[in-house]
Amino acid sequence: MLFRSRMQILLGLSQTLGLDSGHVSFNGQIGGKQVAPEAVRRRAFVDQAREHSATPQEFLAFEALSNQIPLKNHSLDHDTAYNHSWLSVIVETYSSDNIISFSEKIFRCLVTPVPWIAYAGRYSIAKLQQLGFDVMPDLINHNYDPVLEAQNKMSCFVVCAQENIARLQSLPWAQVKSRCEVAAFHNQTLLSELARIWTINRSLWLQNLSRDIR
Numbered sequence: 001m002l003f004r005s006r007m008q009i010l011l012g013l014s015q016t017l018g019l020d021s022g023h024v025s026f027n028g029q030i031g032g033k034q035v036a037p038e039a040v041r042r043r044a045f046v047d048q049a050r051e052h053s054a055t056p057q058e059f060l061a062f063e064a065l066s067n068q069i070p071l072k073n074h075s076l077d078h079d080t081a082y083n084h085s086w087l088s089v090i091v092e093t094y095s096s097d098n099i100i101s102f103s104e105k106i107f108r109c110l111v112t113p114v115p116w117i118a119y120a121g122r123y124s125i126a127k128l129q130q131l132g133f134d135v136m137p138d139l140i141n142h143n144y145d146p147v148l149e150a151q152n153k154m155s156c157f158v159v160c161a162q163e164n165i166a167r168l169q170s171l172p173w174a175q176v177k178s179r180c181e182v183a184a185f186h187n188q189t190l191l192s193e194l195a196r197i198w199t200i201n202r203s204l205w206l207q208n209l210s211r212d213i214r
Contacts, residue, residue: 003030004052005119005154006091007045010071011061012158013089017165019073023081028069042069083114087140087165092120097148100124110187113180115140115168119157122146132190134183139176140164 010026013019028041036044049062074081082088090109094101100121109116110133117140118124125135125145135142144160147153168176 004048005095007048007052007062008154009089009091009119009158011058011065012154013161014065015061016158016162019068019071022087022165023074023076023085024071025074025078025081026069026071028071038070042066045069082112086115086168087161088114088116089161090116090118090120092118092124095119095121095149097122100127102128107191110135111184111191113177113184115164115176115180117142117144117157117161117164119144119154122148122153134186136179136183139168139179141167 006026010024013024027035028038028045029035030041030044030048045066046063049059049066053059053062076084088109090105092101092105093103098121100123102120102124106118106120106124106128109118110128115136123145125142128135129137141160141164144153144157147156
């Protein structure tokens with residue numbers, strides 16, 4: 001699911017914004033600790049496209065894109081590219097209509113002072129807000145969050161990315177930077193407090209869990 005979602009978002013952004021409009025890195029690796037040869041990764045990309053493309057036209061678009069896999073259009077290290085983008089586009093490890101699951105990807109967004117959107121389980125952004133995290137709704141449009149997969153959530157996500165980038169570029173960078181710094185500091189503080197509470201309540205939580213699953 002993760003690799004397929006990243007492929008579809010890569011294709012959508014390339015068709016909407018163009019691959020040269022931002023820092024793009026897509027190594028085409030599917031699992032495994034040892035990095036596969038480039039030809040193997042290109043072939044895997046095409047195989048995934050053949051299996052999951054919705055239309056023949058979509059497969060042809062993927063096939064054309066595969067010639068650039070592994071793709072990296074910049075020479076920056078990961079952290080530099082991450083911090084010098086108008087909008088970081090995150091694809092969570094798991095995404096579905098019924099399950100919310102967070103990995104280190106989402107928490108990196110929350111504690112780093114950069115604008116971001118995340119393709120994740122339905123209502124994931126709402127859940128983060130419910131937990132008290134600042135997802136910058138005054139700065140970033142997360143309208144894709146309640147959309148069902150069957151309602152073309154992928155297309156909605158790509159459009160949101162395009163609209164967010166355009167809006168951010170229309171604002172003074174100092175204003176964007178300041179807002180992101182406020183959000184990152186708030187989220188760092190909240191995570192620190194949640195870690196403290198977890199340490200205190202862990203034993204009680206395990207006792208309750210043991211009781212509930214009997």
